[in-house]
Every structure is written in C-alpha cells, then in structure tokens.
Amino acid sequence: MSHLSRRDLLRASGAGLLAVAGGGVLSACAGSGGDTAQGGDAATGTVTVWSWTTAAEALRGVVPAFEKDNPGIKVDVQDVGNPAIWDKITVGLAAGGQGLADVLHIGCDYLPGYLEKFPGGLADLSALGADAHKDKFAQGLWPVVTGKDGHAYALPWEVNALGFFYRKDMFDKAGIDPAAFQTWDDVLAVADRFKAANPGVGLLGINKPATPSPDLDFLQALMQQQGAFYFDLKGDITLGTAESVRAMTVQKRLNDAGLIADAAGGHGWINLLKGGKIATGPLAAWAVHYLETKLPDQNGNWRIAKPPAVTPGGRRTAIVNSTHLAVAASSPRRVAAWKFVEYALTRPASVNAMFTSGGVFPALTAAYTDPMYTAPNAFYGGQPGLKTFVDLLGEGADATNYSGDFARALKLASDAQVQVFLKGADPAAALQDAAKQLGRQTGRTVR
Numbered sequence: 001m002s003h004l005s006r007r008d009l010l011r012a013s014g015a016g017l018l019a020v021a022g023g024g025v026l027s028a029c030a031g032s033g034g035d036t037a038q039g040g041d042a043a044t045g046t047v048t049v050w051s052w053t054t055a056a057e058a059l060r061g062v063v064p065a066f067e068k069d070n071p072g073i074k075v076d077v078q079d080v081g082n083p084a085i086w087d088k089i090t091v092g093l094a095a096g097g098q099g100l101a102d103v104l105h106i107g108c109d110y111l112p113g114y115l116e117k118f119p120g121g122l123a124d125l126s127a128l129g130a131d132a133h134k135d136k137f138a139q140g141l142w143p144v145v146t147g148k149d150g151h152a153y154a155l156p157w158e159v160n161a162l163g164f165f166y167r168k169d170m171f172d173k174a175g176i177d178p179a180a181f182q183t184w185d186d187v188l189a190v191a192d193r194f195k196a197a198n199p200g201v202g203l204l205g206i207n208k209p210a211t212p213s214p215d216l217d218f219l220q221a222l223m224q225q226q227g228a229f230y231f232d233l234k235g236d237i238t239l240g241t242a243e244s245v246r247a248m249t250v251q252k253r254l255n256d257a258g259l260i261a262d263a264a265g266g267h268g269w270i271n272l273l274k275g276g277k278i279a280t281g282p283l284a285a286w287a288v289h290y291l292e293t294k295l296p297d298q299n300g301n302w303r304i305a306k307p308p309a310v311t312p313g314g315r316r317t318a319i320v321n322s323t324h325l326a327v328a329a330s331s332p333r334r335v336a337a338w339k340f341v342e343y344a345l346t347r348p349a350s351v352n353a354m355f356t357s358g359g360v361f362p363a364l365t366a367a368y369t370d371p372m373y374t375a376p377n378a379f380y381g382g383q384p385g386l387k388t389f390v391d392l393l394g395e396g397a398d399a400t401n402y403s404g405d406f407a408r409a410l411k412l413a414s415d416a417q418v419q420v421f422l423k424g425a426d427p428a429a430a431l432q433d434a435a436k437q438l439g440r441q442t443g444r445t446v447r
Contacts, residue, residue: 043335044072050089051105052082055158055323058358059105062344070343073336086110093118097330102337108144108322109402111154115147116404123327126151128338133346137363140319143233143399154324155345156363160284161392162221162317164307165291167279167298168381173197178280181308184250191257194279202261203254203280205272208421209264214414217320221282222247224318225310227398230409230438235401236445239413240428240435246310248427252420260421270294282307284320285361285389292379299379304388317392319400322363361389368393405442412438 051059056079063075078101080088085105092100093114104122106114114121130152134142137156145154166178174197176190187203194203207215223229228243238244254260261278263269272278273295281287291302306316325345327337344350351362352370362368368390376382403409412434419425439446 041335042333043339045333045336046074046076047103047333047337047340048101049075049077049103049105049340050080050085050101051077052079052085054358055105055354055360056080058354058360059344061353061357062350065350066340066343070336070339073339075340089114092328092330093121097121097328100328100330102328102331102333103341104326104328105157106154106324106326108324108400109406111144111324111326112402113404113406115153120329122153123329123331123334123338124151125153125155125327125338125341128327128335129342130155130338133342136346136365138319138365138393138397140397140399141322141363144322144401145324154326155341156322156324157345157351158323158360159319159363159393160286160321160361161389161397162225162282162284162307162320163287163388163392164305165281165283165287166303166305167276167301168303169301170194170198170201170279179303179305181305183312183314184254184308184310185312187259187308188253188257191259195258198279200277202272202278203259204282205261205263205269205278206251206421207264207268208255208260208262208418210414210418211264212266214410214417215263216410216413216417218282219247219251219413219417221307221318221320222250222310224320224398224400225307225315227315229400229402230406230413231401231403231444232447233399233401235403236447237409237435237438237442238447239409239438240432241447243310244431245428248417248420248431250310251417252427255421285386286359288377288385288389289359292377300381302380303383304380304385306388306392315395315397317395317397319393319397323360365393405438405444408441409438 049059056077059077063077067074089100089104089106092098133155134152138159141156141159145152145156147153164178171178171194174190174194176194181187204218206218220229223244226243226246228238228241230237230239232238251260261272263272309316325341327334327341331337346364348364348367348370351364351367352372354360355362373386373390374384377385416430416434419430420427435446438444
C-alpha cells in the first residue's frame with residue numbers, strides 16, 4: 001500500500017530515503033537541532049516557503065490573509081516538487097544552510113534525521129514562542145517535533161490517524177459486519193465466509209515482493225498500534241521486539257489464510273481497488289477524499305470503522321505519519337518566517353482552508369469543531385467519514401521516532417517482510433536478524 005499512500009504522494013518514498021542515505025549526503029554527527037545562525041531577527045521582508053503539489057497550493061491560500069494582517073511581510077510559496085525537495089533541503093543543510101528557503105515543509109520521516117545529522121540547521125522555535133502551542137495539537141505529535149534538548153524545531157501541520165476502510169457491499173454478501181471487529185483474530189475467524197461469498201477477492205493488498213519499492217505501511221501501522229516502531233524514543237532498535245513480531249505474525253496469518261492480494265508494481269494497489277479485488281484498506285485520513293476521487297463507480301459502497309486491534313483490548317488506532325513546518329536557522333528572517341508558520345498552523349480557519357483545498361488533515365485539534373468534520377458523505381453511505389478520524393485522534397496515540405536511520409530500518413524490515421511473504425520465513429527469526437543487522441550498521445543498542 002505504501003506506494004500509493006500519502007507518505008509517497010505528499011512526502012518521500014522509501015526508495016528516496018534509501019537513495020539519500022546510500023549517497024552519504026547525511027553526514028554522521030550527533031545531537032539535536034539548534035538555532036546557531038547569527039541575526040535572523042528580521043520581522044519584515046519576503047519569506048520564502050518550500051513545499052510541494054497540493055500542499056504548496058494550500059499554503060498559498062493562507063498568504064493573502066496573512067499579508068493583510070502582517071504589513072511589511074510578503075510570502076512566496078514555492079512548489080519544489082517531491083522528492084526533489086528532500087535533496088534540496090539536504091544539500092542546503094549540508095552547506096550550512098546556504099540556499100535554503102526560510103520555511104521548510106518536512107515529513108516525520110526526515111525531521112529526526114535532519115536534527116541528528118545537521119545540529120544547528122533548523123531554528124529553535126521554542127525560543128520564538130512555539131511552546132505556547134504544544135497542547136494544541138493531536139496527542140503524540142509534539143515529541144516528533146522536539147529535539148533532544150526538549151526544544152521544538154517544527155510545528156505540526158498534518159496528522160494522519162489510521163482508519164479501517166471497507167466495502168460494505170462485499171461484507172454484506174457474507175453476512176459480516178466489519179464494524180464489530182475488535183481484533184485481527186476476529187477478521188481471521190470469518191475468512192472462509194468472506195472468501196466463499198466473494199471469490200477471488202482479498203481483504204487487503206500488499207506489494208509482497210517490494211517491487212518497485214518497500215511496502216511497509218500496514219506492518220508499521222500494526223506496530224504503531226502497540227506503541228512500537230523500528231526505534232524507541234531513545235533511539236534504541238526495537239525492530240525485533242515482541243510488538244514487532246506480533247505485527248508481522250498478523251500479516252503472515254492473513255496471508256496464509258489467502259486474505260492478502262499481491263499489489264506488486266507501481267499501480268498494483270489502486271488497480272486492485274478499481275477492479276474490486278480487495279475489500280478493505282487500513283488507511284489514514286488522507287484516503288477519505290482519495291478513494292472518493294479515484295473510485296466514483298463504487299459510490300455508496302464504502303464505510304469507515306476503527307481498525308481492529310493487534311491484541312485484545314489493545315489500541316485501535318495510531319498516528320501513522322505527519323508533516324510539519326520548520327524554519328531554517330540560516331534564515332535572516334526567522335522572526336517573520338515564524339510569524340507565518342504560527343499564523344498558518346495555529347488558527348482553525350487557516351488549517352481548515354488548507355484541508356479543504358489541499359487534503360492536509362490538520363493536526364490542530366481546535367479545527368475539528370468545524371461542521372465539515374461531522375458532515376455526511378454519500379460515498380460512505382451518508383456516514384460522516386471525517387468524524388471517525390477525529391474520534392480516533394481523541395483517543396490518543398504514541399509518538400513515533402523515525403530517527404536518522406529510518407532508511408536503513410525500512411530496507412531491512414522490507415527484506416524481512418519479503419522473506420515472510422515469499423519464503424514462509426518465521427516472523428520472529430526474520431525480524432530479530434534484521435534488528436541485529438541494523439545494530440551492526442548503526443551502532444545503536446538492540447532491545
């Protein structure tokens with residue numbers, strides 16, 4: 001699923017991450033970010049912003065009101081493109097901030113690496129007043145934007161909680177109500193009934209051979225539901241822990257039961273959806289509008305529920321990704337840049353306008369009082385689809401540490417997943433071996 005997720009549509013693919021790491025551009029050095037550049041107190045002038053595609057267009061929509069309310073500041077939002085933006089930011093940070101925009105749109109998988117590899121590259125937003133907003137965003141996000149010194153180096157913009165999308169018409173044929181699922185064991189228990197009623201249809205699609213790129217969104221979501229990931233918040237490796245093994249074991253059991261369709265290829269997953277070959281999607285909030293746009297002939301057939309838990313009584317959701325706005329420490333207009341970031345991301349009117357135009361689900365919790373989050377949606381049979389995600393975010397989620405070695409972890413976890421899917425490998429053995437390799441490559445402690 002990852003090749004069509006918002007991680008790839010609006011941020012970076014795993015292949016892009018590996019290319020950056022493999023190219024050695026991210027120089028090794030420890031520590032968190034810090035605002036070490038001289039000057040930067042200009043509160044006027046033209047602030048440049050780097051973003052991409054619909055997110056850039058959404059930011060442009062905020063500019064007229066901001067410029068009206070902040071005389072003397074102009075904003076130039078530039079669509080740098082994805083994945084080109086990551087190369088530009090990396091090169092700029094490696095050059096001591098030379099050539100960087102004032103404001104940088106950064107995904108959760110790149111931000112920790114920038115803080116670790118380029119201390120001093122991003123401005124200390126706590127020094128500019130960011131901490132006044134720390135309780136205004138969805139739980140689990142503030143630690144993501146915080147450096148080892150406890151200071152904030154970005155402000156949350158987008159949050160994507162995990163939901164469970166399903167084809168109601170297909171489950172109705174089998175007499176199954178997916179909204180009643182509590183765990184993935186419940187899903188497995190009805191596998192034969194579902195397959196008998198829907199011949200040739202899988203429950204979900206995963207790119208089993210990882211071609212052309214790793215497809216780990218589902219595995220990561222199962223880990224994140226348990227408060228786990230490849231690394232813990234200290235940066236130690238947790239790829240081979242019980243939580244990770246449980247996540248991979250769920251995938252293996254689903255595959256052994258014939259419930260996972262192979263979504264290999266660049267368009268495998270969406271082609272399966274369009275062809276009616278898969279009936280569910282453990283997907284994030286961005287998919288609410290995405291499915292509606294891509295599958296108009298399936299109007300009224302889809303619904304959204306809480307995802308099944310990995311363990312009885314376990315958490316039903318997770319924050320599977322997020323994006324943020326940061327300020328370059330090298331900017332001579334850091335104060336003006338911060339004013340734009342604060343204006344764009346801490347006002348409900350701003351983030352909701354950007355959500356409407358660019359599909360960026362806001363991290364700002366005050367935004368959710370807008371009627372759009374409870375409005376019925378015909379594509380989902382009149383269900384208020386967005387409300388499901390607001391409710392899930394309200395339940396809270398754990399922070400995820402991607403660390404500066406996410407690219408290495410992604411590759412090794414993908415290799416382990418391929419072994420499990422294609423060679424029947426034992427999940428525990430495959431993941432524990434991957435964890436040991438990751439430890440040798442990074443020097444990090446393996447838990």
